[in-house]
Amino acid sequence: MTDPTRLTAHELTDAFRSGAATPSAVTEAYLGRIAKLDGKVRAYLTVTDGRARAAAAASDARYRAGKPLGPLDGVPISYKDVLSTRGVKTTCGSRILESWVPPFDATVVTRLAAAGVVPLGKSNMDEFAMGSSTEHSAFQLTANPWDLARVPGGSSGGPAAAVAGDLAAISLGTDTGGSIRQPGAFCGIVGMKPTYGRVSRYGLVAFASSLDQIGPFAKDVRDAALVLRAIAGVDPADATSVDVPVPDYAASLGEGMRGLRVGVLEYDTAGMDPDVQRAVTAAIDVLKGLGATTQAVTLPTADHGLAAYYIIAPAEASSNLARYDGVKYGLRALGKDLIDMESRTRAAGFGAEVKRRIMLGTYALSSGYYDAYYGKAQKVRTLIRRDFDAAFEHVDVIVGPTTPGVAFKHGEKEDPLAMYLNDVFTVPANLSGNPGISVPCGFSTSGLPIGLHLVGRAFDEATILRVAYAYEQATTWRTRRPELA
Amino acid sequence: MTWEVVIGLEVHAELTTRTKMFCGCPTTFGASPNTQTCPICLGMPGTLPVINRRAIEFGVRTALAFNCRINTACRFARKHYYYPDMPKNFQISQYEEPLAEDGWLEIDVQGGTKRIGIQRLHMEEDVGKLIHDGTLETAPSSRVDFNRAGxxxxxxxxxxxxRSPEEAAAYLRAFRSVLMYLGVCDGNMEEGSMRCDANISLRRPGATELGTKVEIKNLNSFRNAQRALEFEVKRQAQALEAGEKIVQETRLFDADKGYTRSMRSKEYAHDYRYFPEPDLVPLKLEGAFVDGIRAALPELARAQQQRFVAQYGLPAYDxxxxxxxxxxxxxxxxxVSALAPGGSTASPASAKAVANWIMSELLRVVPGDDERAIAESPVPPAHLAGLIALIDDGTISGKIAKDxxxxxxxxxxxxxxxxxREGLTQVADTGAIAAIVDQVIAANPKAIADFKAGKTAAAKSLVGQVMKATQGKANPAIVNTLIEEKLAKV
Incomplete structure (x- = not known):
């Protein structure tokens, strides 16, 4: 058979069921590929080969007994290093948690373990998920498998590069302002942010609690649907998770475009990569050809989304990151007294971008500034939510570009504001809570992947998966793969 | 010069729920350090809080007893400050939308009662405890126990x-009584189950503006609260009379030395950077939930006191x-009900007798505000009733009863x-007593002579002698009657 690391998760489990492959053999193929090629990609911070082999052996036995746990049994996965794993370091890409080993698993990790996945390891990220290039990791630069001189996007650059580089079959990332969808676009794979509240955040080390969501990276839409099904659903440990029934997303993928109304996002093209615009326009034509009706959609307040986001996210981050003080766990620097110890710990433990956001957020919440900043940003957020609600009265899905451009070179965007602009199309869905997905829709003239961004109604992931699937099946982009070896 | 004293109190009460506010850890006091903790109350990365329904019930119960308006939608907020006993370096509390607002509590004041307004009641999580190896200033290291955190x-x-330190103490007493009656707090101030901070200022009588206030922390008993406030009234009055300005600050009461000292001034006041807790959704308190709690509210001390007066004819003091x-x-x-068998009503006399026995005897043995000690009293209510019944039916005398x-x-x-077992039954056999009376009269010719001479006190000494001869078991009423009869005949 072909190299199993090229296969999707559903192709793998087909092969497991037919006996054409075993989870252990596939796991060995992945571990071998990681050993050989991750030195180039640097997607992984920790490889859990022992756990992977044990899980694969258990999965082998289930297939032999004819009792696999479901459509993900035996599938090798990588977890962004912000998801807590019992007994395995969870660094968040930060010095301050360099040696942190959680005594518990995140709910998503527990659920996927129950689905039989094989955990290959923990993948790289911007420190505390703050960034769009994974360059803010305290430990290593991750390369984009399409061009090793370029970034994989971020903050979930590690898990995205792992899947794009065939170093994992599937992976989980987190998306606070675009941190799954943007690296998905940059790496030419499917990346999805579910509705806020759809997936439990328990065990996700918080960056911005009201925006963070966990979601899948996958080689195709069907895999994303399978992973979402496995991780979605209310969790008593997360009060913000919502009890909405979780449908069988994979079952409804083939329902096609007929009767669906597609809203075409009108956006400011200033500063846009023309290749991206061209690819998105062509993708919309494909959707029309599949039977969708289209109409223009505007989100009038979305222009303020980035500004509101850069108040709310740092404000919540400044609070969430207050606990890292050297007293209880993680890094502790020596100091002459308590306050000195805490200051030195935080000075040594946090990188520049994290410090910048802690300061921004602390300022925004300060007495006398709260109403002007945090209060106002929350109002913008309400207006953006209304914009989406109004748009979804007329359309079923909103399409546009995932990012303004394609993957950039390491070190190319040193100005933080230039980096922040990467999130301009993805941030509104975090502020409103709506689900979004990025699906490959072509390549730039330089051969770099481009992503199509689909946003749906709250808790209606089924529709954007269905549209993404129809588009994916009507095109051949997924057949082009980066060559690492 | 005279000054009007203005005091407001903030009371923190630890609730007696079995588990913590936002996780399932037990709340038992006194366990070994850090044994009652979990990733959530230790604030580990990635953990999330979940609201303890029972704690909200306790809060609503208390708010209703304080006649507050329950906010149908309340929410939690984060209060930020760095302190190593606080695992997350923020406390989940409530700020703009507390559980309840605008109530009152009735307190006893000289010559009557007074309603003290309650501004707000909100829920939050407690912090841990620092253990210093020595004093805070000199300890080479400190340890932290997170059992209480959460x-x-x-x-x-x-x-x-x-309007006075006495009123403040009365407020605390009434407050504690309500909490304990509701069963939401054990009221133990020494163990820190109830902690009090006070805001106090002085102003000219009749003034409408408030004076500059001072916050006093660490008032860990009713007595200390009153002492600290009395000290502060004197300190502020002296300062004002000397033409000084009161500094808005936080002061700490030193109970050993009996004075307050400055802890931090307003310039160093915390900016708590409150914002709504994003890990919790707003709490919707449905009418049925609140109504259910209201319907199950127990009778409180004040109402019970009035009922005891009306129903049992007791003095208000009792x-x-x-x-x-x-x-x-x-x-x-x-x-009382054990003395009125078969559902009948106890007589006012026996109701009063029970009150007397409790006040003069039982409370010497059992502290009246210690719920557990009363529950485990060596003399349970039925036994006390049994004792009183023996007096009532003449089996023993009141004097014997005390023994x-x-x-x-x-x-x-x-x-x-x-x-x-001890043969303490009172002798009510008139024949037997008469025989002893005859012996006593025969042996005391002088007393008889005195009586004849008009010294009626001599009769009393004869009664005493009869009681002595019967080791107190003779029924005193019968003895009296017999002595009177005999003396009338001599």
């Missing part, structure tokens, strides 16, 4: 309507003592068992 705390803020705790009031009513009570305390036996 225990449900209820903060109640009064309006600035207390009723006040008997309602110092729900357990003691329950004890009283159990004893029997002491024996009951020691042996935990009922009165009848002790009386029968």
């Amino acid at each position: 225990v449900p705390l209820m903060e109640t803020v009064s309006k600035p309507e207390l 009723a006040g003592i008997l309602t110092q705790s729900r357990a003691l009031a329950g004890y009283y009513e159990a004893a 029997v009570f002491e024996k009951m305390v020691r042996s935990r036996e009922d009165a009848r068992t002790i009386v029968q």
Whole structure:
């Protein structure tokens, strides 16, 4: 058979069921590929080969007994290093948690373990998920498998590069302002942010609690649907998770475009990569050809989304990151007294971008500034939510570009504001809570992947998966793969 | 110069829920350090809080007892400051939308009662405890115990309507009584289950503006609260009279030295950077939930005191003592109803007798505000009722009864068992007593002579001699009657 690391998760489990492959053999193929090629990609911070082999052996036995746990049994996965794993370091890409080993698993990790996945390891990220290039990791630069001189996007650059580089079959990332969808676009794979509240955040080390969501990276839409099904659903440990029934997303993928109304996002093209615009326009034509009706959609307040986001996210981050003080766990620097110890710990433990956001957020919440900043940003957020609600009265899905451009070179965007602009199309869905997905829709003239961004109604992931699937099946982009070896 | 004292109190009460505010850890006091913790109350990365429904019930119960308006939608907020006993370096509390607002609590003041407004009641989590190896200033290292971190705390803020340190102490007493009657807090100030901070300022009588206030922390008993406030009234009055300005600051009460000292001034006040807790959704308190709690509210001390006066004919003073705790009031009513068998109503005399026995005897043995001690009293209500019944039916005298009570305390036996075993039954056999009376009269010619000479006191000494001869077992009424009859004949 072909190299199993090229296969999707559903192709793998087909092969497991037919006996054409075993989870252990596939796991060995992945571990071998990681050993050989991750030195180039640097997607992984920790490889859990022992756990992977044990899980694969258990999965082998289930297939032999004819009792696999479901459509993900035996599938090798990588977890962004912000998801807590019992007994395995969870660094968040930060010095301050360099040696942190959680005594518990995140709910998503527990659920996927129950689905039989094989955990290959923990993948790289911007420190505390703050960034769009994974360059803010305290430990290593991750390369984009399409061009090793370029970034994989971020903050979930590690898990995205792992899947794009065939170093994992599937992976989980987190998306606070675009941190799954943007690296998905940059790496030419499917990346999805579910509705806020759809997936439990328990065990996700918080960056911005009201925006963070966990979601899948996958080689195709069907895999994303399978992973979402496995991780979605209310969790008593997360009060913000919502009890909405979780449908069988994979079952409804083939329902096609007929009767669906597609809203075409009108956006400011200033500063846009023309290749991206061209690819998105062509993708919309494909959707029309599949039977969708289209109409223009505007989100009038979305222009303020980035500004509101850069108040709310740092404000919540400044609070969430207050606990890292050297007293209880993680890094502790020596100091002459308590306050000195805490200051030195935080000075040594946090990188520049994290410090910048802690300061921004602390300022925004300060007495006398709260109403002007945090209060106002929350109002913008309400207006953006209304914009989406109004748009979804007329359309079923909103399409546009995932990012303004394609993957950039390491070190190319040193100005933080230039980096922040990467999130301009993805941030509104975090502020409103709506689900979004990025699906490959072509390549730039330089051969770099481009992503199509689909946003749906709250808790209606089924529709954007269905549209993404129809588009994916009507095109051949997924057949082009980066060559690492 | 005269000054009007303006005091407002903030009371933090630890709730007696079995588990913590936002996780499932137990709340038991006194366990080994850091044994009652989990990733959530230790604030580990990635953990999330989940609201303890029972704690909210306790909060609503208290708010209703304080006549507050329950906010149908309240929410939690994060309060930020760095302190190593606080795992997340923020406390989940409530800020703009507390659980309840605008209530009142009635307190006893000289010559009557007074309603003190309650501004707000909100829920939050407690912090851990630092253990210093030596004093805070000199300790080479400190350790932290997070057992208490996350225990449900209820903060109640009064309006600035207390007008003296005595009123403040009365407020605290009434407050504690309500909490204990509701069963939401054990009221133990020494263990820190109830902690009090006070805001105090002075102003000219009749002034409408408030003076500059000072916050006093660490008031860990009713007495210390009153002492600290009395000190502060004097300190502020002296300063004002000397033309000085009061500095808005936080002061700490040193109970050993009896004075307050400055802790931090307003310039160093915390900016808590409150914002709504994004990990919790707003709490919707449905009408049915609140109505259910309202319907199950117990009778509180004040109402019970009034009922005891009306129902049992007790003096208000007695009723006040008997309602110092729900357990003691329950004890009283159990004893009274045991004296009125078959659902009949106890006579006012026996109701008063029970009150007297509790006040003069039982409370010497059992602290009246200690719910557990009362529940485990060596003399349970039925035994006390049994003792009183023996007096009522003439089996023993009141004097003997006091000795029997002491024996009951020691042996935990009922009165009848002790009386029968020790032969303490009162002699009511008129013939037997008459024989002893005759002997006593025969042996005391001088007393008879005195009586004849008009010294009526001589009769009393004869009664005493008869009682002595019967070791106190003779029925005193019968002895009296017989002596009078005999003396009339001589």
